[in-house]
Amino acid sequence: MKIVADENMPHVRELFGELGEVTLLPGRDMTAAQLAQADVLLVRSVTRVNADLLAQASRLQFVGTATIGTDHVDQPLLAARGIAFASAPGCNRISVGDYVLSALLVLAERHGLTLAGMTLAIVGAGNTGRAVASHASALGMQVCYCDPPRARAEGAGSFISLEEALQADVVSFHVPLTREGTDATWHLLNAARIAALRANQFLINASRGEVWDNQALLERQRGAAPLSLVMDVWEHEPDILTELVPHTEIATPHIAGYSLEGKARGTWMLYEALCTRLGRSPRQELASLLPAPDVLALTLGQPPSQALIGRLVHLVYDVRRDDARFRRELGLPGSFDRQRKCYLERRELSSLRLEGAMSLAALHAFGFSPASY
Structure with missing residues (x-):
């Protein structure tokens, strides 16, 4: 064969x-x-x-x-x-969940946010969306789902409309790319919807680049009321709209699931x-197939706070590393694909075992392994 x-x-x-x-x-x-x-x-x-x-x-x-x-x-x-x-449905759902978690904690640190109590709308309630929701719930965020196909199949009571989702403090997109039909996702976030968003609203795209109208986003970002964007995917990869990158909070080359x-x-x-x-x-x-991680276990001496959770998450994976490399190499020929091909080794949160005298159930909810692992 x-x-x-x-x-x-x-x-x-x-x-x-x-x-x-x-x-x-x-x-x-x-x-x-x-x-x-x-x-x-x-x-x-x-x-x-x-x-x-x-x-x-x-x-x-x-x-x-x-x-x-x-x-x-x-x-x-x-x-x-x-x-x-x-x-391979769901193969990288944990990785994407870790990526969004790291991004949320970075945004919280930069903007002085307390994530507990903030609203997060998940657009696309599949394997990846649910993984993101699990992390957000563990942070104390109020999570809601927008998924029209599932709403029709399961009943609308557990879902909200896209227009309602776009009112949340943070909106994270996890949909497949489809171009036809009632639920087409190409330019789901189009020029009209982009214009209607609140200033400094947080938006995350770790699905497909064409789900967002990148040119319309650039026009919005150049105006007086820009959005706070986390973008891992881009239209026309690898030939992306490089002018948009400086107008993002976090930008990476389609590596959320890596x-x-x-x-x-x-x-x-x-x-x-x-x-x-x-x-x-x-x-x-x-x-x-997997090697031993750099750090196998930690013993904690304090109950988990948002700051401590951030330190633990970023010990395993810090999205700022990928963002810095992406910006540093932006514009170099072949850089987008080269960064993906030569991506540095990155582990999931489950690679780190946490121990301590106090209850660590809250931290295990993020995927960290318990002491008995």
Whole structure:
């Protein structure tokens, strides 16, 4: 079996090597000729899996994307050709939750905010949105959800409208990118909605860049009443609107889900899916792929406050590191993709075990491991 994979997908050789010959290629530059003999194609979000890419892939049996989003894959084409497809829903939900948590704590420190009692609207109540909500609730924030498809399926009582969501103190977007239909998310945050937002309102996008109208945001930010923006995703990646970056609070190159655990989990989920298709049991475990973290455990001497929570979170992951690097390299040729490809090792909060005499249940709610872990 010949397996072609994005070179930025971790642990591909360790997991898939037992199933066949693995070839690693740059995800954004894959060509049809390179897939002519491929039986399996493994990608991330930068590879457009369409008719052009698969024009010579007559042997292809399986396509997997190690991502939550699937808008880069022409699934009807795969179905028409009888090619099996798998994605990795929820693989990086914990990582994105950690990213948003770090961002919230940075914003609180910069602006002197007490997060407890503030309102957070989650637009998109899927795996990732729920992970963000869990962290926010642990901070004492009042969380509400906007998700029209789920509201219709589950009853509107647990959800609010987008217009209501956009009144919250903080609005965090976690939707897939769709361009057609009643619930299309392309430019969900459009020029009219951007203009109606309150000055200094906090908005976070860790979903897809095209969900926000970036040009309209730039025009708003250049005015007298700018918003406070946290942007991990951008329209037209990697050729983003660089003029918008100086008008953001936090800016990063689509790495919210790039924890070591999240990326490994995405690859492992595809490995499991292919093993199932081949009628065999997985012979490897996800935990065996991960190295020991830099700091294994801490003993706390004080009950958790917002400041202490911030120090603990940022010991494991501080979004300001990624923001600083992004701004420093902004404008350099190929910088956006290079920062993703050469991303520094980052762990999830569960890599740190917390101990102490007082009850640590509140901190375990953020994902930190208990002493008995």
